[in-house]
Amino acid sequence: EVQLVESGGGLVQPGRSLRLSCTASGFTFGDYAMSWVRQAPGKGLEWVGFIRSKAYGGTTEYAASVKGRVTISRDDSKSIAYLQMNSLKTEDTAVYYCTRRRGWGDFDYWGQGTLVTVSS
Amino acid sequence: QSALTQPASVSGSPGQSITISCTGTSNDVGDYNYVSWYQQHPGKAPKLMIYEVSNRPSGVSNRFSGSKSGNTASLTISGLQAEDEADYYCSSYTSSNTLLFGGGTKLTVL
Numbered sequence: 423e424v425q426l427v428e429s430g431g432g433l434v435q436p437g438r439s440l441r442l443s444c445t446a447s448g449f450t451f452g453d454y455a456m457s458w459v460r461q462a463p464g465k466g467l468e469w470v471g472f473i474r475s476k477a478y479g480g481t482t483e484y485a486a487s488v489k490g491r492v493t494i495s496r497d498d499s500k501s502i503a504y505l506q507m508n509s510l511k512t513e514d515t516a517v518y519y520c521t522r523r524r525g526w527g528d529f530d531y532w533g534q535g536t537l538v539t540v541s542s
Numbered sequence: 543q544s545a546l547t548q549p550a551s552v553s554g555s556p557g558q559s560i561t562i563s564c565t566g567t568s569n570d571v572g573d574y575n576y577v578s579w580y581q582q583h584p585g586k587a588p589k590l591m592i593y594e595v596s597n598r599p600s601g602v603s604n605r606f607s608g609s610k611s612g613n614t615a616s617l618t619i620s621g622l623q624a625e626d627e628a629d630y631y632c633s634s635y636t637s638s639n640t641l642l643f644g645g646g647t648k649l650t651v652l
Contacts, residue, residue: 457641459588459643466545466629466631466643466644466645466646467580467582467588467631467633467643467646468643469633469640469641469642469643472641483639483640484640485640485641486640519587519588524590524593525576525593525594526574526576526594526635527574527576527577527578527593527594527633527634527635527641528576528578528590528593528594528633529578529580529588529590530590530593530599532587532588532589533587534587535587
C-alpha cells in the first residue's frame with residue numbers, strides 16, 4: 423500500500439525557515455517524481471513544485487510564487503522528499519501535501535498534509 | 543500565471559448529471575492533454591479522479607468522465623449521488639514546465 427507521511431509542520435515566525443519531510447512507502451520511491459501542493463485555510467490548491475526522479479536528472483521546477491525561497495530535494499536511499507522553505511511569509515500559511523507524480527501533470531497519491539502556520 | 547478558471551459552485555439533484563468547466567489558455571489546457579481532476583471532501587486530502595483529460599484511475603467510478611475542447615476542459619458526473627458532494631479542482635501542465643490548479647468548484651447535491 424502506497425503511503426506518504428508528511429512531518430515538520432508547525433508554528434514559525436515570519437522570516438524564519440522550515441523543512442518539511444515526506445516519508446514514502448509501498449512503492450519504489452526512486453522511480454517517481456515527487457511534488458508538493460499547498461492549501462491555505464479555506465482556499466484552493468496551489469502547486470508548489472516538484473522534483474524529477476534521478477532517471478530524469480533529479481531536476482526541480484517551482485511555482486513563481488515560491489521560486490527562490492523554496493528548495494525541494496530527495497533522498498532515495500531513505501525514500502524521503504524534502505521541502506525547504508526560507509524567508510517564510512504569513513501568506514505561506516497552509517496545509518502542505520506531499521504527492522506522488524503519476525504522469526506529466528497529475529498526482530495519484532497524496533499524504534494527509536502537514537499544517538504550517540507563519541505568524542509572530 | 544493565473545489559476546485556471548472554474549465556476550465557484552454547481553449543484554444538482556441525485557440522479558442528475560452535472561458538468562464543471564475549467565478554462566485555461568493556449569499555454570496550458572489548450573496545448574497539453576495533461577488535464578487532471580481532483581475531488582476533495584472537507585478535511586481530507588484530494589483524490590485523483592481523472593488524468594490526461596479523460597482517463598480514470600483504477601477504482602474511480604465510471605460516473606466520472608472528462609473531456610476537453612480548445613482551452614476548456616470539463617468534468618461530468620452522471621447519476622449524482624450524495625457522496626459526490628465535495629470540492630473539485632482541475633489542474634494542467636503548462637508550457638513553463640509547471641502545474642496550475644483551478645480555483646475549485648463546490649458541488650452541492652440537493
